[in-house]
Amino acid sequence: ACSDTSEGEETPDVTTDATDEQTEEETADDEASTEAGGSSELPTPIADLGVSGSLNGSGASSQANAQQAWRDNFSADFGVTVNYNPTGSGTGREQFIGGAVSFAGTDSILDEEELAAAAQRCGSDIVELPLYISPIAIAYNVPGVDSLNLSAANVAAIFSGEITNWNDEAIAADNEGVELPDLEIVPVNRADDSGTTENFVQYIIEAAGEEAWPYEAADAWPISGTQSAEKTSGVVDLTTQTEGAITYADASQIGDLPAANVEVNGEFLAYSPEAAAAIVDGSEPTADATDLILTVDLKRDGSIADAYPVVMISYIVACTEYEDAQEAANVKGYLSYMASDEGQQAATAAGGGNAPISDDLQSRVFPAIDAIVTE
């Protein structure tokens, strides 16, 4: 592939796959220039796009496991090496805008300025797709307690340090028949800046009110002097090790820890993929959403029946046009795969922690992907 002489300007994309050949690329480009199929439910089949070589992306660490599954399957099926570096959403967005990666994963949506900058980088529109929907579990480690109901108010009180013991009356009130031990509560939060934190805090604010939670929603945890750990695996490990601990984490990664049921419409609901996907359908698009930018303003206050309100969406950001046709084909193919039923299921099956997107959402995602120009 790219030789180490400095003349290789023709091949900007780095290649690690030995099967990559220049000639194949040429013919593939011709084939890929088939007409984009309007509003059809099925986009151009991936096999017809002529994907090959390698593809780099980076961004949200929440997607790391799902990305692993997507990459494995995609490269097994189509022979494209995909690298996804879970550097964090901020870096992912920055690298995408700076042109260092072909696509990015991000937990928070691009703001106005970033949208403009991204459009400038691409020289075209961008797509921003909610391909990774992840329920956040409120996981706890209390010996002898397998099932726990927590109202939003109690969640707020526990994490703000108002309630300090598991046998507190406020908790007992929601958990009749459960014997709560006399054990100090150890709330565990993320030490690093994280989309999970922001979404979790957003839930508390919306569901419990600003009264109960006087802090702003941000990706940094607002309270100091707490037990904290880095990354999802860190908080889960810490909670697993510590009796009396409670934390919030991507539902797929909590291991053997039990998760609390949260209050929805006066009932207590456990998280499930369907319940998580439901909230996305029940929420409004954001103000700046378009056909290509499918961003959602989640309604987390627990008012949508059977919809699990503690949910995080992680988006995939890509250009609609790329200078290099091969890059465009690879991006389009990979995005199509991620959005497909097969891709969503594969990630779930491999512990990717996502709730497969609903058919409704999928029917809006496919046309957006098809807007990526490959010729």
Added chain:
Amino acid sequence: MNEGIDVSNLNIYYGDFLAVEDVSMHIAPRATTALIGPSGCGKSTFLRSLNRMHEVIPGARVEGDAIIDGKNIYGPGVDPVDVRASVGMVFQRANPFPTMSIADNVLAGAKLNSKRMSKSEAEELVEFSLRGANLWEEVKDRLGRPGSSLSGGQQQRLCIARAIAVKPDVLLMDEPCSALDPISTLAIEDLIRELEKDYTIVIVTHNMQQAARVSSMTGFFNIEGTGKPGHLIEYDTTDKIFSNPSKKATEDYVSGRFG
């Protein structure tokens, strides 16, 4: 120190190599004994066995007894540290501590036993020892300078001062004057004659005049060939050794016209 040193059947090894074989001798107390002999015959090795310095070399060991003042230094339970505190040593090569000042070099050994030495005591001891080693006048203005900034001869005299400062019972000297000029040598020899009133002195020297001048007894070591062990060939009064030795080898050696 009343009984001197009784060495009996001493074999000294470097690992498997027997360097000195079967030495027995009585070293008189409060007198100076000289050891002479050609290079490599084991004089230094033997000398180092008298304060158990030999055994600090990995693999080196000693068989036999050396009884100093009634106590066998190779007896069970004897601490070599105690032996060395009462048997001082001056080496063939000057080895002042480069990290210490001249004054601290002198006090190095003395401080070990009396940590709480008053400043004036210390100063006194430094002056006494440096005067004894005939170095005082040269260094009195720069006692705080490092010991390694002196000339070779000055360094050796510094080492003698350091050994004297401990006030040992026995003083072992391994060619202490080989790097000294005549004036310093004279001073050291005077010092030896001074010290032998109180101390037992054993000196290795290549300078036979020196041996004749300072010692009352002389031991002649020899070696048959490389790889062979050294032996004590003859041990007698210095007069006898230099004027009328009983062994042929001794006569050959001392009749050389060297000094």
Added chain:
Amino acid sequence: MNEGIDVSNLNIYYGDFLAVEDVSMHIAPRATTALIGPSGCGKSTFLRSLNRMHEVIPGARVEGDAIIDGKNIYGPGVDPVDVRASVGMVFQRANPFPTMSIADNVLAGAKLNSKRMSKSEAEELVEFSLRGANLWEEVKDRLGRPGSSLSGGQQQRLCIARAIAVKPDVLLMDEPCSALDPISTLAIEDLIRELEKDYTIVIVTHNMQQAARVSSMTGFFNIEGTGKPGHLIEYDTTDKIFSNPSKKATEDYVSGRFG
């Protein structure tokens, strides 16, 4: 080497300290010149200025000229390395290279400069040099052993062998025999007499008999007091210096009964 060494108005400094002042002398070619004097008077310092070894000490410097064989070694553009290659040196303290075997130590001068040498040439040179230093018999069976495994005297002779092996024009010796026994000393002195047929030799010694035995010219250095610079007091034929010196200081010094 035909014209000897001409030293004129040499001042030698350690930083700001003037250690040797205003020395001028002519050292005869193919002869042995001895330097004597009390400790600390600057003999070693002066000797080291003759092959520009003095300046390796940080801050040390030399003023004046030293013309060896018509070439001023302190002239502009003269490479000290060349000077040292033709002016060999043996130090007061034996310093064999610890990483090298006995044979390699002898060959060090050649090997370190990457001179190409056939195996037989090398063997010859080793034997020649070690014989010259009277060490051959003792070490011929263990030429591959490290140089530091020898006794003090053996190490010094090894260093002499190492210096000889370079075949210099001038050989500077700083108390080369101070650690040697009489037999080795004799051998070295014989060697000096042998070498002076071809080489110019300057030797520092404390042993006046030795100076008398080996040298044809003798220089006497003295120092007025500590901190003062050393001076060349008298420089004359050895006979004159030892029998009838013209300066009082010289007479005082050589009339000491030392050897």
Added chain:
Amino acid sequence: MVVLNGWGTEGITPTATAVLTIVFYLVLSTIISFAVEGRRYATDRMVSGLIVTAFIIAVAPLISLIWMVISNGYSELTWEFLTNDRNGLTLADHATGAGHALVGTLLITGTTALIAVPLGVMTAVYLVEYGRGPLARTVTFLVDIMTGIPSIVAGLFAAAMIPTIAEYFVGSSAALQMKTGFMGSVALVVLMTPIVIRNTEEMLRIVPNELREASYALGVTKSRTITKVVLRTALPGIVSGVVIAVARIIGETAPLLITTGTTNVFNWNLFTGYMETLPTYVYSSWSNQATRELAWSGALTLILLVLLLNLVARIIAKAFAPKGEK
């Protein structure tokens, strides 16, 4: 001991007991020695005890650590593990391994050492043998600063610097995409060089001056004296320092995440494409509860690798060690 009783038995772990026993023993033996043999011997005895204790204290975590890694990691450590990459991890019946990370570690560490060791040794030689005046002070200043560069900052530095430079050669868009093994090496060079310099400096400083003089006196030039006598004498110490420095950087994670990226596949080319190293492999495997086993085996592989390097270096050092007395 009294306090212990007051505290109750709750929470007394074997370690606490062991610690207290050692302290108790040390105190007791010192007191007895003081009474029987006197102050100096008591001190000597106490210090010996402390030194041995220090050693045990240091070895204990090591053994515990290594035991932890071995017991968790050995089962997965197979030939397949060493020769396969991580691609297809989530696919059924797929052999995954750390071969690509092993390759990456060897390439990146090798390149780093290749740059940092000569650079470091030469700088140290300059500082010790030649360095006087403002230039030497500047170099010392820089070395001092470099000693303290946090590894993550070194990564940021390389990530910022290389694309800027590479822009001239490969054009801006390719340069921006650049995350390569070589970039990782540059970051690690920044970390490794000061360690090599500092260590070598110390080793050179303790080479006795008389050896230098002996060499000069034979008419050997300064440069040859340095290469053949000084460096030669100091070699074992320098090698040992290099081993430590390599060991230090071979386990770096943070800067490599920034500079070389991570990948699932083999990459033999230092100048193109992402590269995985064992520490980043361990890190990403550890971050996922499902692949923790791989993390342990990766860690074990890394330790074994270092052990191997260590042995090789020791053999070299031994062959060149000064012979004789010591």
Added chain:
Amino acid sequence: MEEIQADVGFARVGSEPISFWSFAARALWGTVLSSLMALVIAVPLAIGIALFISHYAPRRLAQFLGYVIDLLAAIPSIIYGMWGMSTLEPMLRPIFSWIEVTFRPWLVRLAGEEVQVDGDAVWQGGLPGFNYAAEHWDWWPITPDLVDMSAGPARNLAMGSVILAIMILPIITALCREVFIQTPRLQEEAAMALGATRWEMITMTVLPMGRSGMVSAAMLGLGRALGETMALLMVLSAGLEINFKIFGVGQHSTIASQIALRWPEASAGTPDNPSLEQPFLIALGLLLFVLTFVVNFIARAIVNRRKDFSGANA
């Protein structure tokens, strides 16, 4: 300043925004405190181990053990982190709580403590002066809080320092060992011939000659301690307070870990409207350079002050 506070999302304590210098001071405090504690633990230990290898242990054993210690340097920090939480923390927790139980009463006696009287918090007891300081000055170390442990694992600075100490141990040991081994035999013999015990011999020759080496070693160790990221991330519950509560969680953090924690989500902004978040973190890193340089400078000065007494002149 205002701008920084508005722009840099993570520069806050609780939800109060703080200025760069305030943030830097807090992060620096944790960095310095943890590194210093690590050095205080590691340097004597490392010197002890180096001496054990160079002067105490039988030769063969010593060499073998030396290699083993060197291995410690090679273990990636992330494994230290894993080990720290799984093995070390359970060992240290009882020790820490023992410290709390034992020393707290003394501190209360000395500085007094806060008690609830009729629902109001009142400071009671303690010696005059001490109780005033303890009540009014947040940073004042001598308060009962000093030894307070929070609930849950001991993910505090004390434990972080222990991990750091173990990590820097091999670097310091290796350099010290090499230096100690080089002590000239002649020097050691000179000391022994004066009747010095082994330890006295070491204090007379080995340690003084190894001075500059030991300082260099400590500096290298310090360098690693200051820059260590991963292990501390894994064993420390981060916080940004300036106090001496080394047993409390969420109190301290280090510059390196702040960079690692914040960098992934820190935005560079857009070319037209650059964000201050990344420059903020880079400035934080620069501060660390300055700090290390100052420390190194002092160390060099100490070593050079006694240059004349260097061991190379032996």
